[in-house]
Amino acid sequence: MAAVARSSRGLPIAGYLALLVALALAAAFVAVMAIVLWLPPRPPDVMRADIVAEHFQAGYDHMRIHGRFIDDRAMSWRVQAEPPGQMHLPQMHPTQHRLAARLNLNPRQVRIAAAQIQRSDVFVFRVREAEEMSRDTRREVERLRTEGRGVIIERAPEANPEIERALEEHGIAVRALPPPAPVPPAVGEASGGVPTPPTPPVPPAARVPMFAPAPPGVVLISGFEIGAQLPDGRWLVMRQGRNWAELSWIGRATLVIGGTLLVLSLLAMWFARRLTRPIRNFADAVQAVGVDPQSEPVREEGPRELRGAARAVNTMQARLRALIADRTKTLAAVAHDMRTPLMRLRLTAENAAPEQREKMAKEIEEVEALVASFIAFARDDPAEEARVRLDLTSLLQSIADDHAEAGRNVSFAGQERVIITGQSLGLKRLFSNLVDNALKYGASSRIKLRREESAVVVDVEDDGPGIPSEQRESVFEPFVRLNEEGTRGAGLGLAAARSIARAHGGDIVILDGEKGALMRVTLPA
């Protein structure tokens, strides 16, 4: 029952919008959930301090051997006179001391600073990406090996077995690292450049799980800076660079968000169409009603507000139709009541003496012309007649010919076949009115037609006294006549002519003619 009621009345626009917003929120929620559930967690840019130290060792060795920085996109390297800022980081002491020992340096010659230090047992994020940094180390170690320097990599108990295997393939010895001691190890415990025979590979450790905490005792750092003094007294400093592993994560997250946005925008488009189609239809239907009150009623569809508007328009259309019917009936009655006595008079005149008959006939004709112009003006509805493509040249020529046939001096000049779109009866009335008007004030009328770029221009000129410029607007008002005495007509001809011209998208203006007035009609071509 509720569904029936809703479908008959439609959802209000606010309802549609609320639905869209709700759908957008739901989509956003789904996207967020997808990121949380489907994407692995954002890789941290924390790294294991021991591996970072190893990495630094490789870079330091490289610097000492080759005199230039190691090729490394993960870290930024520089040499400076001043030591990097030392921080008091008790957690870092083991690493610092071990690194100093490996580099054959005094612990004071090694500095480690970090923005964040976390104990691995608190920081439960996977560290695989951080470990992958050691690949760079591996590459460097291999280079050292090919240069004839024996290398031993100390394997952390939990190190990635894949790396281990890869190292072994290259003949690099791997041996287990003793568990980190709480105190700095003794000097000379380990140092680069001491060849040691390869030890048999230890059985591969279990694969590091994604969310496994780093092994206990390992310190995780980020935003770090490691420096060690070079033999010349300057400092080699390595700073953590951009976290490149993050990029693929950003890429995947972008994909999820982009996909959601795409779905959302398609949804929004569909909604917009669904919402605007009835509005467009409504506009078209209202337009049709405006042009032709007899047209189909507007369909009541779409949002509730629109249905209400459609109903209002339909009511208005019905009233309009009734009004038009009323007007037609009234006009017919007026025409009948005025013309019947005129016809009687005309028949009576037939019995009069010939010269009296002509005089009476002329009077009756004048009254009839008045009645005709009243009725024509009152029923004037320029929108009623259909528009067709018509030859304006032939139309103007036929008006001139009809007048010429009746013995009046009306001429036409213009190019052949000027085709415009318009109402044939309406345009005929327009130009007939202008010519009639010209003949009212002068003895002759000349019609000239020419085509301009986007318009056709028709000049109707007379040889009368002309129209003073201050009256050139007012003569187009209904019931305005130029000179009151001796003129016939109700003063409606020009008003009707202008309303027809304007209904065609054109206009009429009055200019000075060669002798009398010049009415210039411009119509869109």
Added chain:
Amino acid sequence: MALMADTPQPPRVLIVDDDAAIRDGLVDVFTRAGFAAAAAGDVAGMERHLASKGADLIVLDLMMPGEDGLSACKRLSGKGRPPIIMLSALGDDADRIVGLEIGADDYLAKPCNPRELVARARAVLRRARDNEGATAPGESVRFAGFRLDIPRRELIDPDDVVIPLSAGEFRLLRAFVERPQRVLSREQLLDYAFDNDADVFDRAVDVQVSRLRKKLERPGGIEIIRTVRGEGYLFAVKPTS
């Protein structure tokens, strides 16, 4: 007046109008012009008269109490009815077109010149009499890609462009399409296409024909109105309705 000499019986005209003065006046006018005129006050009276005495022509008022002229005309159309001239207080072009489209043979607005009414009555009777090939009222006629819309008095060319015609051109073209593929002399054309009392000369026919030809002229098209030397003109194509 040639028409009157041809027919031993005067043509019977029935005037239908609710206004008694107009009725009597028109009966007078038609009687003086040599018709046998009768009158009826409404559509029912008209039907009684048609059933009992018949008529050759009806002059029908449009607005009458009871059934109006339009619906009577519509109802009578198509069953061998006498030709109808509508005489109406509604004189607009639009009203005239409606009247002609509904099947009236001619349409005149009140107040009209009684002599013009008589002239039109004769023209309608003549058209009804030699109705071989005559166009039925309210229709349009096609020829050579053109269409002549008789109620609207318009020519529509092969490109669907309306070519307005002057009254003289329309009457002339109508005379031609009603008598196609026949040589028509200037006198005949004058008779068919111009009011009897209009003082027009043969020369006027030539002028109208040349204007009409111009409007019917199309590049590559055939010559629709041919000149037959010393005899007159010939409408060279067969029109279809």
